[in-house]
Amino acid sequence: MDDQKIIIINGNSFSFTPGETILTVAQRNHIDIPTLCYLKGTTPTGACRICVVEVKNARNLLPACSTPVESNMEVQTESREVIESRRMSLQLLLASGNHNCAVRESDGQSWTAFQLNVQHQDNSGDLCPVWGDCELQSLAYRYQVSGETFPATKNRYPMETVNPFIIRDFSRCILCGRCVQACNEVQVNNAISIGYRGTAAKIIAAGDRPLKDSDCVFCGECIQACPVGALVEKDARYDWRPWSNRKVRSTCSYCGVGCQLDFHVHDNRIVKISGAEGTPPNYGSLCVKGRFGFNFIHSEDRLKTPLIRETGRENGKFRQASWDEALDLTARRLSEIKEKNGPDSIGVLTSARVTNEDNYAAMKFTRAVLKTNNIDHCARL
């Protein structure tokens, strides 16, 4: 009977399908339960305990991400006990590393000492590189907690900067395991795991070697999954802040999968590319080329003006020309050759790299203006 499949959240009734978790039902009904270690589409680990909720007649608070719904369950998502528990979890996380995002109390001296130490380790005068774009920081603000309730734990592991793409800053890692889930369950590259035990725990690759010497293929799924500043694009670190960027959704220009991506644009430059979440075909995933292979756009080698050959083909000398001159010359030569040798003495190669609109224009030009069907592109090559 349908009426048995009912759960009550914060006093309201919702239906569910057997096997769903409390979190899934809540999210579907726009009830906000905060999460940190939960990564959509992967097996919940229940590691961070931020998503705990109060379930009537349960002995403890239960993690919403991994607790299956049962009929007539009564759930409170923001009860006093829940909030206290979340505050405690957040305080422990904040004390566990270089979370210098100003969520400290107003004792100037200790704040300054902490800050100076972190900035020294960062080799930067700035606050955390993901300040303003950090889930831990947002939660600390939401639950009004700061970092010095518990004594700070020692930062055991140095930053890894030896690969060209990803900075691994273990001082900011909260061991939520989202990167591990992203690597093993989303991209299935199986490059990283949680190594060592207890307070020595660390995200490791290939028996704790640098990423460049492991199975890592630098897809960057882990960066996108990281809720804090532990994994950051090397090129993007400290160069800009998220609120100064404009995001533009587009389609990747490498292979034919057509991944949806977001350009992060700052001052007419692309400073970062991320996968567009929640949309096919890639649902946020990208590969190393799509995520990191955009420097060519701003290369000094880009062609900026039309060029006309000055000499014979052997020594390849060109001079700059105006658009009018270059286009007039092109139109004149094509017309002459068409006139003299016939339309079929001209061939057009359009491109598998340009847009449909560009291809359509080239196709129409070839057939309607040149009057030949000699048009092809490198589909075969």
Add this chain to the structure above:
Amino acid sequence: MTNTIGDIEDADVILVTGSNTTENHPVLSSYVKRAVKFKNTRLIVIDPRRIKLTEFSDIWLRPNLGTDVAWINGLMHVIISENRHDREFIETRTTDFDALKDMVEKFTPDYVESITGIPARQLIEAARLYASANAGSILYCMGITQHTTGTDNVKSLANLAMLCGNLGIPGSGVNPLRGQNNVQGACDMGGLPNVYTGYQKVTDEAARKKMEKAWAVSNLPDQIGLTVTQMVPMAHDGDIKAMYIIGENPLVSDPDLNHAEKSFNNLDFLVVQDIFMTETTQLADVVLPAACFAEKDGTFSNTERRVQRVRKALEAPGSAKNDWEITAEIAKRMGYDMIYADSREIFEEIARVTPSYGGITYDRIDSAGIHWPCPTEDHPGTPILHTQQFTHGKGVFHAIDYIPPAEQTDDEYPLYLTTGRVLYHYHTGTMTRRTEGLNDRVPESFVEISAADADKYNLKDGEETKIASRRGEIIAKLKISEKAVAGSVFIPFHFAEAAANRLTNSALDPVSKIPEYKVCTVKLSKAG
């Protein structure tokens, strides 16, 4: 693709062949890997190289290069002789089954082993596994198509899918993975010598009349034009006098480059439109600077026929323009107005003249793309093709015999060469080689060889090696790798200074005119 990318995770069995998916289509490969790891999907990989995906496979067959028709016929032989084919599908949806049955009769596992090197027992296992699927998906790429028998190879895979009823349902299909962002779109837009947009034939009078009316012109040519692989030799012989090349670098990507170079040099006029100086622009009379994908609005159509938006994020450098604007300017100067306010207006014209794009608008694909065919604005698009019937009614089985590759090893050229891409680079490298990090991972070309062959030819890992074919020679670093199979070497084609295509054979498939990049013969020696 007949099916969608998302569909791959619904397959019971996936057969991947001629696709190094994790390097060439990394995000799509994660669908395959997830299916295997979390959904109990069984994976068959058929590829001579020990590609990453073999680590996920239940069965890995390692055929000799260029023997695809033989092993596909072999699979079908086993399936038919063990009565594992889908009789109902064959009866209701297809024709010419008997011709196929007669042809594959001789492809016994032992005979196939003698051609392909695949042990008979493994072939039988693979056949049983593929035939056992409720939904079996075939994924293939250039390892299937870039052969003189490329068309035969593709038709054979279609035979195999139809034989087991693996078409028209989720998780099934014959799925080519397209290697370039808009190669699907370039084909859809009629960037081919025989068709207008949406594959409307230039030889069809009704289609010609329709286009003449839409474009307000008369006498559109009715003869099929030339493919790129035909234009180049004709330029060499002086029959093609001028070329207009948009965003392509055939002087790295064409086969038998030494010959191609002579051909382009022989042109009376060459105009090239690109974002960088390339090996091809170097030979041009006029070079026109174009905007790149981040600087333009428009659409790309991906490998699953999904038409998706491209959006302008930046101003183009200098005076670079949209490709379509440049083409329209040339047209105007040749006396034909092709005036559009923006890319949206062009797309609207595309939709008007192209039935399969007829219902797609920029507004509809604002947040997620739509799969063509999509004939009307209330049509949801078509994620899976052939659900009720094939394009031409019934699916036709093609009886195809095995033909060996154009070039065979001999005493002088004792090794086979196959070419492809690596994860960190793309095509002719004009983009990826300008990204420091990607270059840092793979800075230069290499020739991948098995330890056994390196020993046999007395070559050492990391040493400069000369690779020569009947057409040319290059020098690259030797890389001894577990990926390589004895008797074959692999060279990526990204690197102009050690261009693999100086070696490759320009022998073409008689139908598709695709060159045989995946098989030619070479010899190796120490350089210098």
